[in-house]
Amino acid sequence: MSESTVATLLPAITKQLYIETVGCQMNVLDSEMVVAALRKSGYGITKNAADADAILFNTCSVREHAEEKAYNNLFHLKQLKLANPEKIIGVMGCMAQKDQKAIFDRVPFVDLVVGPGQLHRIPELIANAQAGEKQQLAVSLSRRDGTVEDIKRSHETFDPLRDPEMRPTPFQAYLRIQIGCDKFCTYCIVPMTRGPEQGRAPDQIIAEAKVLADQGCKEIVLLGQTVNSYRYVQGDKTTRLSDLLRSLHTIDGIERIKFVTNYPKDMTRELLETVRDLPKCSPYLHVPAQSGSDNVLKRMKRGYTTADYYAMMDRINEIIPNAAVSSDFIVGFCGETEEEFQMTVDLVRRCRFKNSFIFQYSVRPGTKGAEIYEDDIPEEVKHRRNQELLEVQNQICLEENMKFLGKTVPILVEGPSKWSVRKEQTGDLRQMTGRTHCDRIVVWEGNVRQAGQILPVHIDDVFAFTMFGTVETKEIVPDLVQMRL
Ligand code: SAH
Numbered sequence: 496m497s498e499s500t501v502a503t504l505l506p507a508i509t510k511q512l513y514i515e516t517v518g519c520q521m522n523v524l525d526s527e528m529v530v531a532a533l534r535k536s537g538y539g540i541t542k543n544a545a546d547a548d549a550i551l552f553n554t555c556s557v558r559e560h561a562e563e564k565a566y567n568n569l570f571h572l573k574q575l576k577l578a579n580p581e582k583i584i585g586v587m588g589c590m591a592q593k594d595q596k597a598i599f600d601r602v603p604f605v606d607l608v609v610g611p612g613q614l615h616r617i618p619e620l621i622a623n624a625q626a627g628e629k630q631q632l633a634v635s636l637s638r639r640d641g642t643v644e645d646i647k648r649s650h651e652t653f654d655p656l657r658d659p660e661m662r663p664t665p666f667q668a669y670l671r672i673q674i675g676c677d678k679f680c681t682y683c684i685v686p687m688t689r690g691p692e693q694g695r696a697p698d699q700i701i702a703e704a705k706v707l708a709d710q711g712c713k714e715i716v717l718l719g720q721t722v723n724s725y726r727y728v729q730g731d732k733t734t735r736l737s738d739l740l741r742s743l744h745t746i747d748g749i750e751r752i753k754f755v756t757n758y759p760k761d762m763t764r765e766l767l768e769t770v771r772d773l774p775k776c777s778p779y780l781h782v783p784a785q786s787g788s789d790n791v792l793k794r795m796k797r798g799y800t801t802a803d804y805y806a807m808m809d810r811i812n813e814i815i816p817n818a819a820v821s822s823d824f825i826v827g828f829c830g831e832t833e834e835e836f837q838m839t840v841d842l843v844r845r846c847r848f849k850n851s852f853i854f855q856y857s858v859r860p861g862t863k864g865a866e867i868y869e870d871d872i873p874e875e876v877k878h879r880r881n882q883e884l885l886e887v888q889n890q891i892c893l894e895e896n897m898k899f900l901g902k903t904v905p906i907l908v909e910g911p912s913k914w915s916v917r918k919e920q921t922g923d924l925r926q927m928t929g930r931t932h933c934d935r936i937v938v939w940e941g942n943v944r945q946a947g948q949i950l951p952v953h954i955d956d957v958f959a960f961t962m963f964g965t966v967e968t969k970e971i972v973p974d975l976v977q978m979r980l
């Protein structure tokens with residue numbers, strides 16, 4: 496279905512929705528889905544909470560800080576709610592699943608609390624709240640509250656519609672292939688908030704990718720908490736991520752395929768060879784290591800050793816030379832000694848990641864780690880380790896980017912850069928931004944018309960996080976090709 500067909504099926508806008516999203520790509524995608532569903536009930540999007548008929552916060556529980564911020568933002572809505580009690584205020588996402596009714600106790604003027612496995616009910620719950628039924632709660636079964644099948648059913652994947660306006664850009668879209676997680680790393684709340692690991696049916700995924708391609712999408716990013724563990728069993732047929740990649744690769748219009756987040760143990764030779772052999776698959780792999788110490792990895796219950804991780808890096812470098820690998824790390828996990836932390840620094844030095852996301856350990860009630868270990872690393876030590884690791888990583892980012900100096904690389908143009916937006920640049924000539932196939936960010940002085948194209952950009956200068964370039968050839972304007980001049 497084309498974008499215009501979707502638009503013509505929508506009712507006139509009679510109400511306004513304000514939605515704020517934090518957390519991972521899963522949440523970004525969930526918000527897109529909820530917006531698409533609410534558009535069908537006559538909602539438009541406003542950027543101003545004061546103008547909204549419904550306000551939704553899509554929340555994250557992965558660290559305490561994110562939750563505290565969400566509660567603070569909710570408290571700030573009190574005046575708006577007092578001034579207009581008809582305004583519906585909803586909390587969705589992982590914090591909704593984790594805190595459930597406690598949200599109503601802490602913030603009594605919240606009207607709905609909806610976990611990530613129940614998002615399909617949001618339009619109905621908003622309507623109920625508008626009809627006067629307050630404190631609507633829709634959450635999935637907790638991991639101890641039923642059979643695995645019942646729990647799985649209560650965590651429904653919600654992928655009904657696509658909404659190009661809610662995407663990072665119209666040319667890029669997330670596509671969920673897996674929900675939940677069964678790895679139970681001891682620090683992590685995700686298996687509790689997102690439920691058991693479940694792969695989506697391949698035919699649904701492929702159908703959705705075709706819709707996205709029809710809507711003009713050039714890059715799809717497949718999402719799963721451990722995306723490379725994806726498997727779907729139907730009768731005696733098992734579909735793995737590599738099978739999916741081969742099917743998605745045949746879809747016209749899709750030019751780039753990425754998948755996040757990977758689990759080190761499941762980064763098989765077969766998957767890597769598939770990525771190598773399919774030119775649309777980006778040579779970019781996000782595979783969090785979390786720590787460089789075997790003792791810490793064991794306490795985290797990550798299920799691999801540093802030797803396994805190094806062997807995986809060797810496999811990647813052998814099969815896909817120049818692949819960009821990125822990672823996540825937690826510093827200051829329970830009992831982490833200075834020596835154990837230095838092993839993480841060593842791992843970062845040896846692996847030379849494209850980039851790393853570094854987090855200070857935040858104890859999460861409800862996890863095994865919170866139950867059995869003491870959160871004994873002082874905040875200032877966590878902070879210092881964070882800074883030290885970041886400095887090592889930043890230097891590597893710069894050195895790796897230097898390799899691009901003077902080269903010309905194909906860039907998928909995303910649109911005006913953040914700088915351009917901040918500077919409120921108008922007109923056609925703007926600073927534009929895009930990414931290399933290996934996920935590096937490039938900016939240049941360009942034209943808004945370039946958005947959505949894949950253009951050759953010459954890299955003139957580099958910093959740790961951004962490369963600066965020049966578009967090398969004039970882009971091909973598709974209309975021009977069809978003109979009979
Ligand atoms: N499924 C992904 C990551 C999900 S959470 C994976 O397994 O890699 C994203 C990142 O947040 C994790 O990789 C981890 O580095 C970090 N994280 C998770 N729980 C955390 C906690 N309790 N404190 C600090 N960081 C945490």
Ligand code: SF4
Pocket residue numbers: 676677678679680683684685686720721758
């Ligand atoms: Fe959390 Fe571990 Fe699952 Fe990732 S693999 S979501 S870190 S439990």
Ligand code: F3S
Pocket residue numbers: 517518519520521522554555556557588589684685688689
């Ligand atoms: Fe946060 Fe939930 Fe994602 S806890 S990181 S929004 S899966």
